[in-house]
Every structure is written in C-alpha cells, then in structure tokens.
Amino acid sequence: MPQTAQTLDAAAVRSWCSLSLAALGREREAIDAINVYPVADGDTGTNLYLTVESAARALDAAFTDGAAPDAPEAVRLMAHGALLGARGNSGTILSQLLRGMTAVLAAGRDGDHLARALTTAADAARQAVAHPVEGTILSVATAAAAACSGGGELVPVARRAYEGARTALEATPGQLAVLERAGVVDAGGRGLVMVLGALVEALSGEAPAPLAAAHRPVVAVDEDCTAEGGPAFEVIYLLEAEDAAVEPLRARLDALGESLVVVGGDGLWNVHVHVDDAGAAVEAGVEAGRPYRIRITHFAAAAAAGEAEPAQRAVVAVLPGEGLAGLCAEAGATTVLAKPGEPPASGDLVEAIRRAHAREVVLLPNDADLRHTAAAAAEQARAEGVRVALIPTRAAVQGIAALAVHEPDRRFDEDVVAMTAAAGATRYAELAVAERQSFTSAGVCQAGDVLGLIEGDVAVIGQDVTETARTVLDRMLSAGGELVTLVVGEGAPEALAEALESHVRRMYLAVDTTVYPAGPGAPALLIGVE
The missing domain is CATH 3.40.50.510 (Phosphotransferase system, mannose-type IIA component)
Known part of the structure; x- marks a missing residue:
C-alpha cells in the first residue's frame, strides 16, 4: 500500500508541482480543444502548462546541491514562480490560487490548514477577477474549498477537494451558456481539477481515476459556440508597483476592456486583460509602475494562424x-x-x-x-x-x-x-567581464577583467575590450578560417566592429568578415570563425 503523508512537507510540495506539470502536459491538447470561454483561442491547456512549468523551475532551483527549502518556503516559491510565468486568463487565476494558499500553509500543513488554505485561495482568486463568472475555474475552486471545509486528516481533505472540483466541473455547462452550446466543460476548471488530482497523488501515492471521456469535446466548436464581439487583443505583463497604485489601475483597465485579472502583491503583480487598445493598457501599467515581460496577442491573427x-x-x-x-x-x-x-x-x-x-x-x-x-x-x-x-x-x-x-x-x-x-564547422567565442576574482584555464582573473572565452573556456584575460577581442581572433584564425562573423552587442565600444574588421583585412587577406548588431540583451561580442 502506498504510504500517505501526514503533513504537506517540502518534498510533497515539490512532488505536487512536478505531478501537476506532468498531468497538464498529458492533458494540454484536450484542454486546449475545449477552450471556448472567454475567447475560443485554444490555448488554455498550454497556458496552464507554462504557468506550472514556471512554478516548477522556481521550486527545483531551490533543491540544489543537497539543500532544500522548508515547507512554507517551498509553497511560496511555487506560488511566486507561477506568478512570474502566469499565462492567459486561467494561468493568471491559478497563480493567485497558489498565492492565496501560502499564508495559511505557512502556519500549518495538516488537513485543517489545507482546507482553510483552499478557502482563502478561492476567495483571493474571486477578488482578483474584475467580474467573476460562474461556470469557470472560479466555480471549481469554490466547490473544491466547500467540499473540504470541515477539515480533517490531510489526505481525505485533499480527496474531498478533488471530488468536489470534479463534480463542479461537470456542472459548468449548466452555468455558462457558451459551454452548453459547445458541449464542453470549462477548460480552466478542467486544468484545476488536474492540479488538485496531482495534490492527491503527491500526498497519497495513488493517482485519482482519470476524467471521464465526457469531459472531452463532444461536438466541433464553431463560431456560434464562442463569445461574440470581444476585444481584439490580450495584454499580459508583470508590473512592479506599490499596492496603492493597483486599485486605480484595475479601474482604468476595467473601463478599457474585459476579462481583467490582476494578481500578486508585495510590489509585484501579474496583469491580464482583453482590450481593443493594447497601447492604452500598457500605458496604464506605465503610469502605475514598471511593466515588463509584456505580451500582446492579436486574437484574429492567432485564430488565422491556427486555421492556416x-x-x-x-x-x-x-x-x-x-x-x-x-x-x-x-x-x-x-x-x-x-x-x-x-x-x-x-x-x-x-x-x-x-x-x-x-x-x-x-x-x-x-x-x-x-x-x-x-x-x-x-x-x-x-x-x-x-x-x-x-x-x-x-x-x-x-x-x-x-x-x-x-x-x-x-x-x-x-x-x-x-x-x-x-x-x-563554426568555432565560436565570446567576450565577458569577470564579476569577481577567480581561477580560470587562462590564469587568475580579477573583477572587471575582460575575458575571452573560446568554445566556452577562458582563453584570454585582458583589460581592454578591443585588444582582448583581437587576441581572441588571432588565436581562432591561427587554425585557419574563411569567414569571421562578429555579433556586436549594445554594450560594446562604438568602434569595436570597425577595428576588428580592419585587423582581419590587414592580417588575414583571404578571410571575409560579416558584422551583425545583436541589440540589447546580448553579450558585448560574439565571434564565429568558419
């Protein structure tokens, strides 16, 4: 018999996260296929998968070199990772559900605390949505919390939450007309059921029975089964902002569009909204704080790409x-x-x-x-x-x-x-700046030294970017070459490319040089020799 957990410890949290990712990976296509609300763009399963993948990456990074976080920190990391990587309407709501559980589970991780955490999470998710709609992931979350409200031992509480969510999922077509017309259950709700099923498996060692075939699409989804006349764009971004700036932001975005979800806290927020004026939605974020990782999707273009x-x-x-x-x-x-x-x-x-x-x-x-x-x-x-x-x-x-x-x-x-x-046939090199004193294959470097890495190993240590780049080029071309490719980053000296081209022309008559601008985010210089 599988051993059941008595408490949601850090190992169980990590197992829950990885099992959720595996379950959503298996069911991603099925969930995408029934995505008809709020927009029939067929990506809810993918968005949920990417959200949980971000949570798993944040959690896995803490389990390194034999170290492990404690249980409250593991829950916090899972929620924070989901917030950073939240995609789409359902992914953003899922990140808030996880965040809503953190404070309660920090105080205890038995069955009673899990039941209270699910209730807090469902309430937090509803508060994050500007206009909650029944028959969605919110209804499923509320039902899961209600099913285990009495508390009890940990595994039975998790099982009751899962069964409550399944029952609520089956009821979603009767709550939302667009689901009933399409003959499907809510896609986001189905994803949440998978996550709660993974929690049961992590705690009990036994996977719940798979969802019935009736949860898969039973009719082809056409234009009559989708929400009509919706906004043209989905806008998502992370936002660094003071808590006081968020309520005015909510009001402004709510006036601009629909499907508004703003989740997070403590200075970091994930904003999701459907609008016709994407620029205005981003501008609202700029006025509230610092938006970044901005993603704008044109629904019509996405649909056309899917049909092509x-x-x-x-x-x-x-x-x-x-x-x-x-x-x-x-x-x-x-x-x-x-x-x-x-x-x-x-x-x-x-x-x-x-x-x-x-x-x-x-x-x-x-x-x-x-x-x-x-x-x-x-x-x-x-x-x-x-x-x-x-x-x-x-x-x-x-x-x-x-x-x-x-x-x-x-x-x-x-x-x-x-x-x-x-x-x-292309050898490669890169210039980097040493952040600290360290031993390298070319000797000891000091903080601020320019490092020339050839095929990933430090080959040259210098103080000047241009001189170091020349030395790296000479070493690479000593073995022969016909074409040098220089990819110049935004932080490189202004005359670097011209100086290196001149050096190659003067010293290596039969070698051609091509220069590409890398733009922001790239190393100062990448070198290729073919």
Whole structure:
C-alpha cells in the first residue's frame, strides 16, 4: 500500500508541482480543444502548462546541491514562480490560487490548514477577477474549498477537494451558456481539477481515476459556440508597483476592456486583460509602475494562424538580443528571445514550435546549457505529430551559420545534414567581464577583467575590450578560417566592429568578415570563425 503523508512537507510540495506539470502536459491538447470561454483561442491547456512549468523551475532551483527549502518556503516559491510565468486568463487565476494558499500553509500543513488554505485561495482568486463568472475555474475552486471545509486528516481533505472540483466541473455547462452550446466543460476548471488530482497523488501515492471521456469535446466548436464581439487583443505583463497604485489601475483597465485579472502583491503583480487598445493598457501599467515581460496577442491573427495550412518546414532559433532575433526572423526563422538570466523553458520552445505552424521543424538552441531543455521540447513536439530535428548549436554564431545554408525546398534530412555541418564547422567565442576574482584555464582573473572565452573556456584575460577581442581572433584564425562573423552587442565600444574588421583585412587577406548588431540583451561580442 502506498504510504500517505501526514503533513504537506517540502518534498510533497515539490512532488505536487512536478505531478501537476506532468498531468497538464498529458492533458494540454484536450484542454486546449475545449477552450471556448472567454475567447475560443485554444490555448488554455498550454497556458496552464507554462504557468506550472514556471512554478516548477522556481521550486527545483531551490533543491540544489543537497539543500532544500522548508515547507512554507517551498509553497511560496511555487506560488511566486507561477506568478512570474502566469499565462492567459486561467494561468493568471491559478497563480493567485497558489498565492492565496501560502499564508495559511505557512502556519500549518495538516488537513485543517489545507482546507482553510483552499478557502482563502478561492476567495483571493474571486477578488482578483474584475467580474467573476460562474461556470469557470472560479466555480471549481469554490466547490473544491466547500467540499473540504470541515477539515480533517490531510489526505481525505485533499480527496474531498478533488471530488468536489470534479463534480463542479461537470456542472459548468449548466452555468455558462457558451459551454452548453459547445458541449464542453470549462477548460480552466478542467486544468484545476488536474492540479488538485496531482495534490492527491503527491500526498497519497495513488493517482485519482482519470476524467471521464465526457469531459472531452463532444461536438466541433464553431463560431456560434464562442463569445461574440470581444476585444481584439490580450495584454499580459508583470508590473512592479506599490499596492496603492493597483486599485486605480484595475479601474482604468476595467473601463478599457474585459476579462481583467490582476494578481500578486508585495510590489509585484501579474496583469491580464482583453482590450481593443493594447497601447492604452500598457500605458496604464506605465503610469502605475514598471511593466515588463509584456505580451500582446492579436486574437484574429492567432485564430488565422491556427486555421492556416501548416507550412512544410520551419526553423526555430533561440537568440540573445532583440537585434539578432529580428535579423533571423527576417531570414524566416521563428525566434525565441533568451534574456540575460532568463533562459527559455521547454514550454517556451514548444510554444515557438507550434507558432511556426510547420510539419517539419529544425530547432537551434544556440546555447550548450539549453541542450536538455531543447531535447525535452523536441520530444513533446514529436508527440504532437511534428517532425523535429534538434541541431545542438552551442552559440548564436553557429545558429546563424546553420540558418545561412537552410534550404526549405530540399529533402528534410539533407537540409538537416547541411545545417549541422555548417554549425559544426563554426568555432565560436565570446567576450565577458569577470564579476569577481577567480581561477580560470587562462590564469587568475580579477573583477572587471575582460575575458575571452573560446568554445566556452577562458582563453584570454585582458583589460581592454578591443585588444582582448583581437587576441581572441588571432588565436581562432591561427587554425585557419574563411569567414569571421562578429555579433556586436549594445554594450560594446562604438568602434569595436570597425577595428576588428580592419585587423582581419590587414592580417588575414583571404578571410571575409560579416558584422551583425545583436541589440540589447546580448553579450558585448560574439565571434564565429568558419
């Protein structure tokens, strides 16, 4: 018999998070397929998955080198990670449900506290939504809390919450006309049931019975089954703002659009709204504080992309710097921007593969540290019927070389071989600034030294960016080369590219040089030698 938990400890919280992610991964397509409210854009399952993936990343980062957070901190990390990565209406509400549980579970993690935490969470989620609607994830959350309101032992409380949520989910078509017309249950509510089922499994060791087939779509969803006349854009952003600024922001956004959800607290908020004037929604955030990670989706464009015939082949590339991403997008690639300190998750890569809308995809991670993330994304996309080839590019210059020889009209295998060969024939280097004194393969560096890394290892330590770059180039070209690619970041000296081009022309007559601006977010200089 599986051993049941008596308390929601840190290990159980981590298990709950990982099991939720696995469950949403399995059910993502089914949940997307029944997404008809508030907008039939078919992404609720994906948004919930990405939200929980962000929570899992935040939690996993705390379990390193034998260290582990205590239970209250684990719950807080899970909720905070979900807040940072919340996507869509349901993902944003789920993040608030998790946040609503944190204070109660910090005081205790037995059955009585879990019951109170679920009640607090359901109340917090309703308060975060400008105009709560029954028949949605809110109804399911409220029913889950009501089903275990009496408290009791931990596992029975979790099971009652799950069963209450399932029963409420089955009732959603009778509460919301658009669901009844489509013949489906609420997509967000279904996702919450999966999360509560994962909680039962984490605590009891036994997975609840799967949802009945009737929870899957029973009729094709058409335009008559969707909400009509809605706003054109979905706007989401994180916002750093004082608590006092949030209520005026809510009022302004509520006047601009609908489906408004503002969650968070303690100076950090996640804002979600559907509007016709996306600029005004962002401007409202600017007046309230500092908005960032701004995502704007045009519903009509997204729907058109979903209805269009898939292209035969596409390239998906991870790139540092907006300028470089724009350059590769102009060359036909679907790009994912890797921000400093914020590497993309596998869900971000899967979303980009879907956005490429192609039967065949070549995936270029362009970072050695992303190889496992990219492999997981490729595996998930293959399970969805997309033919994916992962070329293990370790730097952006290798990705540029691969993209340069990409020919979508030739056979897939031949294209992949040519792109792989071009990437493999490109040696790469990068300039970085040492943050502290440390031992390197080139000797001891001091804070502020300029480091020249060749193929990931420190090869040169210098004090001047241009001189260090020249030395790195000379070392790379000593082994031969025909083409030098310089990707120049926003923080590089103004005359760096010109000085390096002149050096190559003077010292290496048969070598050509190409310069690309990387824009903000990229290292000062990336070098490729083919």
